Amino acid sequence: MNEVKCECGHVNPHGTILCESCGRVLEEKEKEKQLLDMRYEGSARRSQTYNKTIIDKVWNFFSSVKVGVWLIVITLVASSLGTIFPQEMYIPPLMPPGQYYEEQYGWLGKLYYELGFHNLYSSWWYLLLIASIGVSLVICSLDRVIPLHRALNKQRVSRHESYLKRQRLYSVSESALTDDAVGKIKQKLSAKRYKLREENGDILAEKNRFSRWGPYVNHVGLIIFLIGGMLRFVPGMYVDEILWLREGETKAIPGTDGQYYLKNNAFIFEVYDKEKDDEVFQDAINKVGTVVKNYQTDATLYKRAGEIVPGEKPELEEIRDQSIQVNKPLKVDGFALYQVDYKLNEMSKMSFNLENKETGEQFGGVTLDLYEPDMEYDLGNGYRVEVMSYFPDFEFNADGEPATKSRIPNNPAFIFKMFTPDKPEGEVSFVAIRQNIEPLGDNDYKMTFNGVETKNVTALTVRKDLTLWIIGLGGLIFMIGVIQGAYWNHRRLWIRKIDNQIWTAAHTNKNWHGLKRELEMVFADTGIKAPEDQLVEEKKD
Amino acid sequence: MKKKRLVTRTIILAVLALAVGYTLYANLNKESNKKIVIGKPAPDFVLVDMEGNKHRLSDYKGQGVFINFWATWCKPCEREMPYIENQYQQFKDQGVQVLAIDSSESELVVNKFVARHGLNFPVMIDRGEVQAAYGINPLPITFLVDKEGIVVKSHTGELDEDTVREFMEQIKP
Numbered sequence A: 001m002n003e004v005k006c007e008c009g010h011v012n013p014h015g016t017i018l019c020e021s022c023g024r025v026l027e028e029k030e031k032e033k034q035l036l037d038m039r040y041e042g043s044a045r046r047s048q049t050y051n052k053t054i055i056d057k058v059w060n061f062f063s064s065v066k067v068g069v070w071l072i073v074i075t076l077v078a079s080s081l082g083t084i085f086p087q088e089m090y091i092p093p094l095m096p097p098g099q100y101y102e103e104q105y106g107w108l109g110k111l112y113y114e115l116g117f118h119n120l121y122s123s124w125w126y127l128l129l130i131a132s133i134g135v136s137l138v139i140c141s142l143d144r145v146i147p148l149h150r151a152l153n154k155q156r157v158s159r160h161e162s163y164l165k166r167q168r169l170y171s172v173s174e175s176a177l178t179d180d181a182v183g184k185i186k187q188k189l190s191a192k193r194y195k196l197r198e199e200n201g202d203i204l205a206e207k208n209r210f211s212r213w214g215p216y217v218n219h220v221g222l223i224i225f226l227i228g229g230m231l232r233f234v235p236g237m238y239v240d241e242i243l244w245l246r247e248g249e250t251k252a253i254p255g256t257d258g259q260y261y262l263k264n265n266a267f268i269f270e271v272y273d274k275e276k277d278d279e280v281f282q283d284a285i286n287k288v289g290t291v292v293k294n295y296q297t298d299a300t301l302y303k304r305a306g307e308i309v310p311g312e313k314p315e316l317e318e319i320r321d322q323s324i325q326v327n328k329p330l331k332v333d334g335f336a337l338y339q340v341d342y343k344l345n346e347m348s349k350m351s352f353n354l355e356n357k358e359t360g361e362q363f364g365g366v367t368l369d370l371y372e373p374d375m376e377y378d379l380g381n382g383y384r385v386e387v388m389s390y391f392p393d394f395e396f397n398a399d400g401e402p403a404t405k406s407r408i409p410n411n412p413a414f415i416f417k418m419f420t421p422d423k424p425e426g427e428v429s430f431v432a433i434r435q436n437i438e439p440l441g442d443n444d445y446k447m448t449f450n451g452v453e454t455k456n457v458t459a460l461t462v463r464k465d466l467t468l469w470i471i472g473l474g475g476l477i478f479m480i481g482v483i484q485g486a487y488w489n490h491r492r493l494w495i496r497k498i499d500n501q502i503w504t505a506a507h508t509n510k511n512w513h514g515l516k517r518e519l520e521m522v523f524a525d526t527g528i529k530a531p532e533d534q535l536v537e538e539k540k541d
Numbered sequence B: 001m002k003k004k005r006l007v008t009r010t011i012i013l014a015v016l017a018l019a020v021g022y023t024l025y026a027n028l029n030k031e032s033n034k035k036i037v038i039g040k041p042a043p044d045f046v047l048v049d050m051e052g053n054k055h056r057l058s059d060y061k062g063q064g065v066f067i068n069f070w071a072t073w074c075k076p077c078e079r080e081m082p083y084i085e086n087q088y089q090q091f092k093d094q095g096v097q098v099l100a101i102d103s104s105e106s107e108l109v110v111n112k113f114v115a116r117h118g119l120n121f122p123v124m125i126d127r128g129e130v131q132a133a134y135g136i137n138p139l140p141i142t143f144l145v146d147k148e149g150i151v152v153k154s155h156t157g158e159l160d161e162d163t164v165r166e167f168m169e170q171i172k173p
Helices: A055-065 A066-083 A097-114 A118-122 A124-153 A179-191 A209-231 A279-287 A468-487 A510-525 A534-540 B003-031 B075-093 B107-117 B129-133 B163-170
Strands: A003-005 A011-015 A169-173 A195-199 A202-207 A238-246 A249-254 A260-271 A291-307 A315-326 A328-331 A333-356 A362-369 A375-382 A384-392 A394-398 A403-404 A411-420 A424-434 A435-437 A445-465 A490-499 A502-510 B044-048 B054-057 B064-072 B096-105 B121-126 B139-144 B151-156
Touching: A003 A195, A055 A066, A055 A124, A066 A118, A066 A124, A097 A502, A124 A209, A124 B163, A169 A510, A179 A195, A179 A202, A179 A510, A179 B054, A202 A315, A209 A279, A209 A468, A238 A260, A238 A333, A260 A333, A260 B064, A291 A328, A291 A333, A315 A328, A315 A333, A328 A362, A333 A384, A333 A411, A362 A375, A362 A384, A362 A445, A375 B044, A384 A403, A411 A445, A424 A445, A445 A510, A445 B107, A502 A510, A502 B121, A534 B075, B064 B075, B064 B163, B075 B096, B075 B163, B096 B129, B121 B129, B139 B163
Parallel strands: B064 B096, B096 B121
Antiparallel strands: A003 A011, A169 A502, A195 A202, A202 A490, A238 A445, A249 A260, A260 A291, A291 A315, A328 A333, A333 A362, A333 A445, A375 A384, A384 A411, A394 A403, A411 A424, A424 A435, A490 A502, B044 B054, B064 B139, B139 B151
């Protein structure tokens, strides 16, 4: 019931438009057309004809190119929405994201957050869209490549008259096909790398059929690409983290589950020097002022020994020392640490002297580690300084009280209590950069600033990507498909003897002009007309 | 013929659905507080409090643990501290422990803060590892761990006293 038997005896799948074997038009609607629609060789895209079970319905939905195009359009629009405001991973992690979006962008920002656009690219519906494109790609391809392959494999040499005369390139010559002419034509076709098949004196010449598979190879590449993208969600396949490390600091490398630690021994920032460096750099230096020569982190890599419990002081085994420079990462166990950012001269220590305001006499100094200041500094001889409060990132808050914005010592401030033999109950002094306030009345003593020590901070990207080769392979196959489909054309020529006439017809999937020129050369001096373009003739009329 | 077609299509669609399903599942798991899954065991950690006592989470099996990540510069953290202290006094004899974990600040600052607010529960400073294990981003964030060591709830943002009480009630063994 489901099959269509052609007059030539060939049995075609249901829904076939042109007989796979002889090319007779099987669909009534097609018979009225002057030229055939040669898409997919008139083969039956089966999805279009069966519509029974749920499975078939789902299949048919994804098999539609129209659906595929809409999926792509919707995905494009959705992707652009995600760029209106920054994504969550790019906003400063100082407050809850909802609050941040509202403060920065008003009600639009709030809506943006509530709709989940702050994490658009990993939202379930966005992934579902991408996945649907993948599914559509697989099903569209399967639904077309199999019938097309079948039709091209089953084609017979002698095509039916109705097929030949509905080809775009077509001619009839009122002459006999002499052996001489046939020989000439066959020789020229072979020289043009056509493959020849003969049946009952009819000829089918065909070349570059593989070009028809280009789009499908291309789709295979895309699907491999998508699989690569999907694998990034598999734990352990993909890591992309950032590690900020001060000079002298040792931290666990994120993404390694606390297995590896890195110590920053020094961060080096070098610029080209006008005097010392080669003359070739002079122009550039004059033009832009500073040209960076080197960003470098001298690091020591450690491996953690024993049981790993976060928070516990780790037992570290040194693995090696290495300098990390731009494009020269430190590699360990599939991870690569790249130099990515830095911060120069972050304050690390501050020194003060205890001084008598009147006489200017000094009674010793204190040096405060801005990350871990001590509570008390004994200067001897009854002189003592106590740190009452410390504000690493000082500001006056809304209530006018001293407060800190963060834990980073960007703007350190202290409240000291100074104990001296003549003021044993102590004097309170508030000291910030270029500020010295005596909140509880006049003091006899003060803390005078005596220098600051700085440290550099390096930022390293921690990257592990086991999916890269799959994505690369997908890209390569994609390109092979593009080239295969773009640089070759599938060309066919039919020559048939019907009564005393010679019928010729030709088809190509692209570049009709090239085919016409080729055939004119093939048929020159043979007494047979080369196939003529019926579309051009129509225009003439 | 028809049966074969149905079988092939079903298999292909099933494979595709499986791949899509897995991707969504993996992604959702990554999203939900990154490291912490409600209903799964809480990651163990060891930290030393301001008095020098070692606290290991797994040692609190049999008690409910109220884990609060905070910092002195974080206003909402500061506002909720007195509530936690009040409720700690109510619940500490009923098997609820509070562990307040500061985010990488100096001892001086934390000690002053503890003294100023008169906090009696263990306060400890983490240098980043525990925060990484718990996927901490904005502060404050509170995790409730029941007597079996299972995370039963996480809450991002400021708490009021009623909520703190409710939370402690929830993990009371």
